[in-house]
Amino acid sequence: MDFSLTPLLVVTGISVALALVIVIVEKLIIKAGPVTLKLNDAEPKEIEGGGSLLGALKDEGVLVPSACGGRGSCGMCKVKVFEGGGKILATEAPHLTEEERGENVRLSCQIKVRENLVVEVPTELLDIEEYEVLVTGAEPLNHDTMRVTLTFGEGVEFSFRAGQYVQLETPIYDGLPAPTQRAYSIASPPQEKSSIDLIIRRVKRGVATTFVHDLIEVDDELTLSGPYGDFYLRDTPAEAIFIAGGSGLAPFEAILADMAAHKNEKNVTLIFGAVNGDDLYDLDKMRGYEETIPNFRFVPALSSPREEERWEGEVGLVTDVAGRLFESMEGMEGYLCGGPGMIDACIEAMTERGIREEEIFYDKFS
Ligand SMILES: Cc1cc2nc3c(=O)[nH]c(=O)nc-3n(C[C@H](O)[C@H](O)[C@H](O)COP(=O)(O)OP(=O)(O)OC[C@H]3O[C@@H](n4cnc5c(N)ncnc54)[C@H](O)[C@@H]3O)c2cc1C
Ligand code: FES
Structure with a gap:
């Protein structure tokens, strides 16, 4: 071995290590301040970094479906990220097809906002709104399933297609760190626009369903967003x-x-x-x-x-x-x-x- 090279190797090693530290610090801390978000055709807008892209979009009034509440398990929070999303994470990989990867589709709940972002969301999501609702019914249907009726505020008409779902937010209880969002299909007819029924089955130790089955009371105020989804009856002659x-x-x-x-x-x-x-x-x-x-x-x-x-x-x-x-x-x-x-x-x-x-x-x- 040529020992004259040793100091050079040491210096190079330290430089590489320092560069890595700088990159990591930059990624984790420095760029967690304000960044710009360019959404669809709108002008880039300055937003606060540090949180998830899903949360940032929510702050901008864009309610992307997130049936699992951001845990990376439902795969429903897909948006296209053209710049600033970093590499596809292991948590995203199982939810993305080859075609989707080619089209820059990502799970918005898994992307941390650290750099300037260029994002495209399906235009229909731009119309989705958040609503305050009142629990006006909570009736057991069998040993583990309940029908919950949620009534919209005075004058609000909630339009949806039969088969679609809403995202219900259940409040903090028992020391949970934050409210919980979960998806529930609408069970009532679309002709009824002032209230909706949900049918909710208890999941053992489930965060949202424990609230619904054990704690919900008539007159509780809750928040939901929607309608979401493309599960509806196709208008075709097929059986x-x-x-x-x-x-x-x-x-x-x-x-x-x-x-x-x-x-x-x-x-x-x-x-x-x-x-x-x-x-x-x-x-x-x-x-x-x-x-x-x-x-x-x-x-x-x-x-x-x-x-x-x-x-x-x-x-x-x-x-x-x-x-x-x-x-x-x-x-x-x-x-x-x-x-x-x-x-x-x-x-x-x-x-x-x-x-x-x-x-x-x-x-x-x-
Ligand atoms: C589009 C869509 C529509 C939906 N509509 C309805 C609906 O109409 N009615 C309804 O009851 N649910 C519906 N769900 C499921 C619902 O969103 C929740 O996942 C479910 O209620 C559990 O929430 P949780 O917070 O109580 O449980 P979590 O706290 O999310 O889960 C606790 C544990 O239970 C496991 N778990 C979660 N869900 C189930 C399950 N179903 N069976 C067994 N184990 C489970 C989890 O892996 C976890 O380990 C829908 C989901 C989607 C994606
Ligand atoms: S919100 Fe469920 S995977 Fe992102």
Whole structure:
């Protein structure tokens, strides 16, 4: 080894280390002050750095959907970031397709605002508003599911498409650090504009659902934003299968009420899946739609009915029940709502039976 090079290597090493420190400090601290945000076609605007892009957009009145409240698990807070977003993080990677990466799509909740940003959000998000609502009803539907009615302020008309969802903010309780935002599908008809119903199932130790099931009271004031989402009934002649699991019935309640209001003649079968009879609700209401919607069939199905229930309806997983009802699903549309496991299994079963993946629409309750 040539020892004359040693001091040079040491100096170079120290310089590289110092440069790294400077870059890190610059990234973490210095650029956490004011930065500019250029949003869609608007002029760049100075904003405070340091928080998440999701929060910065909210401060600018742009309410990007964030069903998991910014934890990087729902993948719904996507926006395009052309400058200033840094590298794609490991938390974002599973939610981004190759095509989305090519189009600079990022999860806004995962991006820290540290440098000047150039961002594009879908224009429809610019119309989404935040509302103060009053809890005017909180009624148990079964052992773990509740219907909550939220009424808008005087004179407010909340317009939405049947199948869409809102983001409900539940307040701080039990020492939580901040309010919590979660997505809930609207269960009431779009013809009703002064209030909405949500159907909320308890999740063990879930932050928002514990509030709703244990603490909510009539006359509570809450905040929500919306409407969000593109889960709605397509206006096509194709026959449709709806599959709902648990509180996944919520958007279908809105869609069916809307179909009844318009005497929609689309051929529709709704399979409502549950474990046993204790998990079902609103059966009479759903059966009633067989009388008021011209070509509608309702099929409740239990995967493990108890003997004493003497259940005479369909038995099995919703995928098996759908397979028994439709040997071929070619040319049909699928609409799915419920937990991720059910949705993934249904997509697989439906594509195997001939439904094209583009004709399957879903809201995953992740
Ligand atoms: C578009 C959309 C629409 C939705 N609509 C509805 C609706 O109409 N009704 C409804 O009840 N929910 C709906 N959800 C789910 C809802 O947004 C929440 O995720 C759910 O209520 C749990 O919130 P939490 O704060 O109580 O639980 P968290 O505090 O978020 O979760 C606590 C723990 O439970 C796990 N967990 C979260 N959700 C579930 C689940 N569903 N089953 C099992 N474990 C879970 C989490 O991984 C975590 O470990 C919807 C979700 C999306 C994305
Ligand atoms: S808010 Fe859920 S992933 Fe960003």
